[in-house]
Every structure is written in C-alpha cells, then in structure tokens.
Amino acid sequence: MIEIKNVTKRYGEKEALSNVDFTINDGEIFAFIGRNGAGKTTLIKAITGIHEFDEGDILINGKSIKKEPVACKKEMAYVPDNPELYENMRAIDFVNFVCDMYEVPQDVREKNIKKYAEKFDLANNMNDTIDSFSHGMKQKVALIAAFAHEPKFLVMDEPFVGLDPKAVADVKEAMHDLVKDGGIVFFSTHILEVAEKLCSKVAIIKKGKLMKVGDMKEVKGDKSLEKVFLELVEK
Amino acid sequence: MGKFLTLFKASMSEGMNLFTFRRKNTKKAARVALLTFLGIVMAFYIYTYADMMLEPLEGTGMEYSVLTMFGLFSAIFILAEGLYKSSGLLFNCRDDDLVLSLPVKKSSVFLLRMTKFYLFELLFSLIMMAPTMVAYVVRMGGNVEPTFYLVGAVAIVLLPVVPVILAVLLAMAVSGVASRFRFKNLVQIVLTIALLIGVLALSFNLQDIMAVIAEHASSISEVITKLYYPVGAFIQMVTDFNVVTLLVFIAVNVCAAVLFTWAFSHIYFKVNSRAKIVKTSKHHKEGKARTRSVMKALMMKEVGKFTSSPVFLINAGFSLVLYVVAVIFATVNLDGVLGMLAQMGMGISTEDVLSMMPAILAGVIVFSAMMTSITSSMISLEGRSINLLKSMPVSAFKIVMAKVMVAVLIMVPVFLIGDIVMFAKFSFDVWQILAILLLSIVMPIVAETLGIIINLKNPKMDAENDTEVVKQSMSSLIAVFSGMVISGMAIYTIYSCITNGNTATNTIMALLATFTIIMVGLIVYLRVRGEKLFNEIDAQ
Numbered sequence: 180m181i182e183i184k185n186v187t188k189r190y191g192e193k194e195a196l197s198n199v200d201f202t203i204n205d206g207e208i209f210a211f212i213g214r215n216g217a218g219k220t221t222l223i224k225a226i227t228g229i230h231e232f233d234e235g236d237i238l239i240n241g242k243s244i245k246k247e248p249v250a251c252k253k254e255m256a257y258v259p260d261n262p263e264l265y266e267n268m269r270a271i272d273f274v275n276f277v278c279d280m281y282e283v284p285q286d287v288r289e290k291n292i293k294k295y296a297e298k299f300d301l302a303n304n305m306n307d308t309i310d311s312f313s314h315g316m317k318q319k320v321a322l323i324a325a326f327a328h329e330p331k332f333l334v335m336d337e338p339f340v341g342l343d344p345k346a347v348a349d350v351k352e353a354m355h356d357l358v359k360d361g362g363i364v365f366f367s368t369h370i371l372e373v374a375e376k377l378c379s380k381v382a383i384i385k386k387g388k389l390m391k392v393g394d395m396k397e398v399k400g401d402k403s404l405e406k407v408f409l410e411l412v413e414k
Numbered sequence: 415m416g417k418f419l420t421l422f423k424a425s426m427s428e429g430m431n432l433f434t435f436r437r438k439n440t441k442k443a444a445r446v447a448l449l450t451f452l453g454i455v456m457a458f459y460i461y462t463y464a465d466m467m468l469e470p471l472e473g474t475g476m477e478y479s480v481l482t483m484f485g486l487f488s489a490i491f492i493l494a495e496g497l498y499k500s501s502g503l504l505f506n507c508r509d510d511d512l513v514l515s516l517p518v519k520k521s522s523v524f525l526l527r528m529t530k531f532y533l534f535e536l537l538f539s540l541i542m543m544a545p546t547m548v549a550y551v552v553r554m555g556g557n558v559e560p561t562f563y564l565v566g567a568v569a570i571v572l573l574p575v576v577p578v579i580l581a582v583l584l585a586m587a588v589s590g591v592a593s594r595f596r597f598k599n600l601v602q603i604v605l606t607i608a609l610l611i612g613v614l615a616l617s618f619n620l621q622d623i624m625a626v627i628a629e630h631a632s633s634i635s636e637v638i639t640k641l642y643y644p645v646g647a648f649i650q651m652v653t654d655f656n657v658v659t660l661l662v663f664i665a666v667n668v669c670a671a672v673l674f675t676w677a678f679s680h681i682y683f684k685v686n687s688r689a690k691i692v693k694t695s696k697h698h699k700e701g702k703a704r705t706r707s708v709m710k711a712l713m714m715k716e717v718g719k720f721t722s723s724p725v726f727l728i729n730a731g732f733s734l735v736l737y738v739v740a741v742i743f744a745t746v747n748l749d750g751v752l753g754m755l756a757q758m759g760m761g762i763s764t765e766d767v768l769s770m771m772p773a774i775l776a777g778v779i780v781f782s783a784m785m786t787s788i789t790s791s792m793i794s795l796e797g798r799s800i801n802l803l804k805s806m807p808v809s810a811f812k813i814v815m816a817k818v819m820v821a822v823l824i825m826v827p828v829f830l831i832g833d834i835v836m837f838a839k840f841s842f843d844v845w846q847i848l849a850i851l852l853l854s855i856v857m858p859i860v861a862e863t864l865g866i867i868i869n870l871k872n873p874k875m876d877a878e879n880d881t882e883v884v885k886q887s888m889s890s891l892i893a894v895f896s897g898m899v900i901s902g903m904a905i906y907t908i909y910s911c912i913t914n915g916n917t918a919t920n921t922i923m924a925l926l927a928t929f930t931i932i933m934v935g936l937i938v939y940l941r942v943r944g945e946k947l948f949n950e951i952d953a954q
Contacts, residue, residue, distance in 0.1 A: 227805040231949055252807035263798035265715065267722035271701025278703070279711030280806040289703040296701075305701035 185235035195221045197387040206358050210374035211367045213384035219367040223336050227257040256330035260337035262317040266310035274324045281328035291327040298349050314341040335366035375404040385412050418522045452895035461545035468553040478652050484546040485645035489577045492535045494613045496581030498606045498728045503531050503881045505589050505689045524679035535574040543570045561655040569648045572667040576644050579674045586685050593688040603724045712816035723880045730788040734828045737782040741832040745839040772846040772918040775836050777908045781901040783857035788821035789865035790893030794874040794883040798953045810948035814866050821862040829854035849922040856929050863936040868893050875953035
C-alpha cells in the first residue's frame with residue numbers, strides 16, 4: 180500500500196503540490212492525470228524519493244520515504260518519462276547495474292532479464308550501447324531494468340511515450356501480471372483512453388491540487404474519462 | 415543578423431548562466447562574488463609572477479620580452495586546452511537537433527559555436543594578459559606610450575583568435591578520424607593526447623627553435639614574428655607603434671576568423687553528423703547477467719563514464735601524466751632542472767636541492783593532487799540521469815563515496831609510482847618514505863572529497879555537453895582555484911619551514927598531520943551533510 184498523506188511541495192513561492200492526500204491499495208493499477216505542469220511528475224518524484232517535499236509524508240507499506248528512504252525504494256521501481264539512462268553503457272550492463280543496486284540474486288536476474296528482453300523485443304540488442312538506441316528502445320531498456328528486480332510497486336511517468344503499439348500492449352500485460360500478484364502500478368499519462376480501459380483507480384490533479392480521486396467507475400460515472408477530465412480542468 | 419543575435423543571446427544565456435543572477439538570488443550572488451574573488455586572486459598571482467620576471471630586466475629596455483613570453487604562453491595554453499575542449503564543445507551538442515531545425519544558415523550556427531568557444535578563451539586571455547600588462551606599466555614607471563593601452567586592449571581581444579582556429583581545426587581532424595572507428599572515444603582520446611604531447615614538446619623546445627630563428631633575425635620582435643605572427647605584431651606595436659601594423663594585425667585576425675568560418679562550416683557539419691553515428695555489432699548477442707556488489711557496481715559505472723568521456727579523462731589525467739613526466743625528468747636530468755631554475759633567476763645548489771628533496775616531493779604531491787580534481791565534475795556529469803540514481807535503494811553517502819573512491823584509485827597508483835622512482839634515485843630515510851607514502855594516499859582523498867563537496871554544492875545538471883561541466887562549470891572553476899590556493903599555502907609553508915631551519919622530515923610530518931586532519935574533517939562533513947546536499951540536487 181502507498182499512502183500519500185497531505186503532501187505539499189513548494190518551488191520557492193509556488194506550490195507545486197498542495198495537501199495531496201490519497202491511498203493506493205495493493206492490486207491496483209492507478210492512473211494519475213492532469214495537464215502539463217499540474218504536478219504529476221513532482222508527486223511521482225516525491226513518491227520515489229527523488230525529490231524532498233515540504234509537508235506531509237508518503238508511506239510505502241507503512242514505512243516513511245522520508246525516514247527510511249532506502250527500505251522504501253527497495254520495493255519500488257521507477258520508469259522516468261524521458262529515459263535519461265547511462266548512454267555509454269551497453270543495455271545489458273545498465274540492466275545489470277540496476278539489478279546490482281537492488282541486490283537481485285544471479286538466478287533471478289538471469290531469468291527476468293531473458294524474460295523481459297524477449298517480451299520487449301530487445302534480446303538482440305542487449306549487447307549494444309544505449310547511445311545507439313532510439314527513444315522507444317531506451318524506454319524499453321528502462322522497463323526491462325524496472326521489471327527485472329521484481330518490484331512490488333511500479334511507478335511510471337508517461338510510460339507509453341515513444342513505444343510502438345506492440346510494446347504498449349506488452350507493457351500493459353506486464354502491468355496486469357504485476358498487480359495479479361498483489362503489486363501496485365501507479366503511472367501518469369495523457370492518453371486518457373488507455374487510463375480508462377487499463378486502470379481501476381484514477382486521480383486528477385490541477386495546479387497541484389487533487390480534484391478527484393477514486394474508482395474509475397465512480398469518477399467518470401456515465402461519461403467518458405476525457406469529458407470528466409476536461410470539465411474538471413476547465414472549471 | 416537579427417536571427418543570429420537572438421540565437422547567440424539564447425546560447426550565451428545557457429552557457430554563461432553562472433555569471434547572471436537576479437537581485438534577490440543571494441546564493442547566486444555569493445557564487446559570483448566568490449568567482450570574482452578567485453579571479454582577482456588568480457590575476458594577483460599572475461601579476462606577482464610577471465613582476466618577478468620583470469625585476470631583473472628593469473632599465474634594460476628588454477622589459478617587453480615578458481609580454482612576449484606571456485603572450486606565447488597564453489597562445490600555447492589556449493591551443494592545448496582548446497584542442498580537447500573544442501571537441502566536446504563543438505561536437506555532439508545536445509541542442510544540435512533544435513538549432514539545426516531552425517531556419518538559420520549552417521555557417522551562422524558554426525559561427526555561433528565558434529564565438530561561444532572564443533569568448534571563454536577570451537576570459538583566459540584577459541586573466542593572463544591584463545595583469546602582465548599592468549605589471550609592465552608599473553615596472554616602466556608609467557612611462558609607456560598612450561598607444562600601449564590601445565594595443566594592449568586589442569591584443570587581449572585578438573590574441574586568442576588564431577589558437578582557437580588552430581584548436582578547432584585539429585579537433586575537427588581528430589573527430590573526423592575517430593568517427594571512422596567503432597571505438598571512436600578511445601581513438602579520440604589517443605589522438606588528442608598525442609597532439610597535446612606534441613604541442614607541449616614543441617613549447618618545451620621553443621628555446622631551441624628561437625635560437626635557430628634568431629640567427630637569421632635582427633631583433634627579438636622579428637624572431638617572434640617569424641615564430642608566431644600575432645605575438646610578434648603585438649610586440650612590434652608595443653616597442654614601435656605604427657597604425658599600419660595595428661590595422662594589419664586587426665585585419666589578419668578578423669579575416670582569419672571570417673574565412674575559417676566560411677570555409678569550414680560545411681566540413682564541420684559533415685564531421686559533426688558522422689561523429690554522432692554509433693557503430694553497433696552486426697552479430698547480435700543477448701548479453702549475460704552478472705552480479706556485482708552495490709559498491710563495485712557503482713564504481714564500475716564511474717569507471718565507464720570516466721573512460722567514455724574524452725574531455726573528462728584528458729582533463730583529469732593530464733596533470734597526472736605531467737606529474738609522472740616531471741618525476742622522471744627530475745630523476746633523469748636533475749642538472750637540467752637546476753639549470754632551468756638558475757635561468758629563471760632561482761639558482762639553487764645541487765646540495766640544497768638534494769637535502770630538500772623529500773620536502774620538495776611532498777610539495778609536488780600536494781600540488782598535483784589538488785590540481786587533479788576529478789570528482790568536482792562527477793555529480794554534474796550525471797545530468798538528468800541522477801533522478802534514476804536517486805530512485806534506487808542506495809544511500810547517497812555510498813553513491814558519492816563510490817565516486818571519490820574511483821578518483822582516488824586512479825590517482826594513488828600514479829603517485830606511488832612517482833614515489834618509488836624518487837626513492838630509488840634520491841636518498842630518503844625510513845620516516846620520510848613512510849610519510850611520503852601516506853601523503854600520497856591522504857592527498858588524493860583530500861582533493862577528491864573536497865571536489866565532491868564542491869560539486870554537491872554547485873551542481874550543473876543541465877549541461878549541453880561534458881566540456882561545459884568539466885571546463886566551464888562553477889564547480890570545476892572553484893575546485894581549480896581552491897586547489898591553487900591550498901597548494902600555494904602548503905608550498906609556502908614548506909618554504910617557510912625549510913628557511914627557518916626545520917628538517918625535511920619535520921616539514922613533511924607537519925604537512926601530513928595537517929592534511930590528515932583536513933581529510934577527516936572533510937569525510938565527516940560529507941557523512942553529515944552529503945545526504946542532504948545530494949537529495950537537494952534538482953535535475954528537472
């Protein structure tokens with residue numbers, strides 16, 4: 180379970196997140212939507228321990244990201260929107276590096292790297308350096324690295340950007356597999372159709388304030404998610 | 415022209431942002447104040463050195479030879495530094511796609527990048543030549559022609575032009591050749607180092623070359639003109655001002671810049687686009703999973719970064735290579751070193767040098783270590799990928815210590831090799847050997863821990879390329895200047911200890927004790943504050 184408790188984050192005088200408060204339960208695929216600059220990436224970076232925040236707390240399975248960051252991060256995987264990976268490394272070295280950081284045993288990483296490299300059609304390119312890859316291929320490397328250490332919580336920022344349709348389908352399948360085992364997938368997206376079909380829960384943020392959060396069905400009612408979203412953000 | 419200026423302004427605001435600050439931004443104002451202070455310290459050092467060289471020449475009518483020397487040194491330095499800096503500044507820029515998609519002529523883009531590069535070298539020319547000219551005017555008792563000030567200002571502005579052009583030409587050739595190979599970084603490093611050694615060898619042999627030219631020349635300015643026209647013309651104008659010489663000097667430099675930009679912009683873009691191609695293996699392999707400890711994995715990542723970035727490797731490694739060369743030179747040709755010192759008016763007897771050798775070696779170790787700040791760029795070189803590192807379940811202290819350890823492991827063996835060579839050649843007692851060996855370990859730790867703290871406090875996470883981080887960031891500038899100040903203080907202490915009758919052993923011991931205390935203090939500071947400083951880094 181991820182509990183976001185009254186989180187406030189300021190950039191100087193600007194409040195990027197204002198008392199954001201909601202919970203993500205085990206087994207949920209949770210979409211986080213909002214306009215550009217609404218605070219999506221800021222919250223994702225707060226959850227993953229990349230950014231500090233000014234008030235409130237974030238609990239990962241009851242542990243505070245502020246007080247026990249290493250223990251919290253151990254259970255999470257983060258996939259950034261723009262995969263700024265180590266370009267000089269080969270893809271295999273990068274995935275191994277991430278696995279080393281998470282202290283993944285040899286047999287587990289062997290199995291997972293093979294599984295996800297094949298799943299994302301990158302098995303033949305794992306020996307190439309990352310600087311030779313396209314944006315989509317880099318995104319796939321980041322995804323392989325994220326899934327390889329078997330995280331309980333997967334936090335992703337715009338995971339579908341740059342991916343081909345086959346890879347999008349593969350990512351969705353991998354997300355379902357993860358939540359089937361009681362994990363959590365939390366991601367931001369601008370593709371509302373995907374969010375609507377894929378997610379059981381949704382949160383809508385506007386200028387750092389949470390506008391709506393809850394079950395997908397409750398939030399959208401009879402309308403489409405796009406309509407609800409536009410009504411909320413244009414208010 | 416309007417488009418070029420807009421582009422230039424945008425480009426400079428990115429590259430020179432360490433010099434701009436808002437009134438309310440006190441932190442940035444403090445940084446600029448610090449930078450200004452360090453610039454003044456540097457200028458003072460150069461003034462003192464130039465004045466020291468001018469002293470024996472006072473009244474001889476040969477005072478201008480100091481201007482010649484500093485002009486030539488400045489040109490050689492700009493050429494050598496520009497050689498490896500330009501390959502990073504001009505090729506593989508992150509804004510390539512953006513700039514090239516704009517409706518601007520390619521030659522304008524090339525001119526823009528050349529101008530940006532030239533402006534940074536102009537800063538160096540100013541810091542180098544202005545204090546020298548002030549020292550010259552003071553030693554001349556103010557008896558200089560009013561035209562001297564005009565000539566001086568023009569020279570400061572134009573002297574970097576030719577070295578910059580030469581550096582860019584050589585960098586283009588290096589990148590062009592390297593881009594044909596699969597391991598282009600390696601080829602680029604090897605070629606750049608070979609060229610740098612060539613430039614340095616040439617400057618070491620300058621005296622011999624000058625002697626040959628002097629046989630066929632009637633005056634020093636004629637010698638210099640034959641050797642290197644810009645400095646020769648400058649000296650000619652200082653000694654015997656002539657408007658025509660000034661106009662020719664300006665015309666030659668401006669024409670060289672314009673012609674070069676016009677003629678080479680096409681080749682530049684060809685080389686630039688070829689340099690971006692990454693050659694991959696035709697035989698696809700899956701790659702093997704292999705396990706490393708967290709610390710080893712972090713360190714291997716740093717080694718990978720170090721060896722894949724030519725500008726980073728050459729910048730860090732060059733002073734270490736020079737250290738080894740200096741040690742070997744001192745052991746093989748001590749008389750040559752003494753002769754050189756005597757020529758510079760610092761004659762020391764062989765007996766004195768031999769008795770001081772342990773203390774001198776300690777001073778050289780302190781200086782070399784403090785001038786090799788590898789870690790002062792390591793945080794900034796993470797760029798936006800630092801977010802990935804911050805999301806991993808590893809303490810910030812471990813991450814920064816991995817960087818420090820890699821830098822220390824690169825430096826310590828070099829110092830130990832130097833130590834062994836010196837121990838074999840000169841006489842050291844057991845305590846001196848022990849102290850020198852310990853100093854060779856303590857100093858890299860001091861320099862690299864200080865470097866990482868400086869970088870944690872002054873990160874530059876949005877650089878367009880590695881060169882901006884390694885050569886032009888606030889962090890690397892502070893590291894270089896603080897290294898100069900600390901090593902300057904240490905060398906002064908050694909000098910004072912020796913002149914006050916202290917033994918070499920006591921001097922080294924005092925130095926070792928002081929730097930051990932500093933080392934412990936820095937590590938404690940990093941342990942206590944490092945995590946917070948690391949977490950505060952914001953790479954958008």
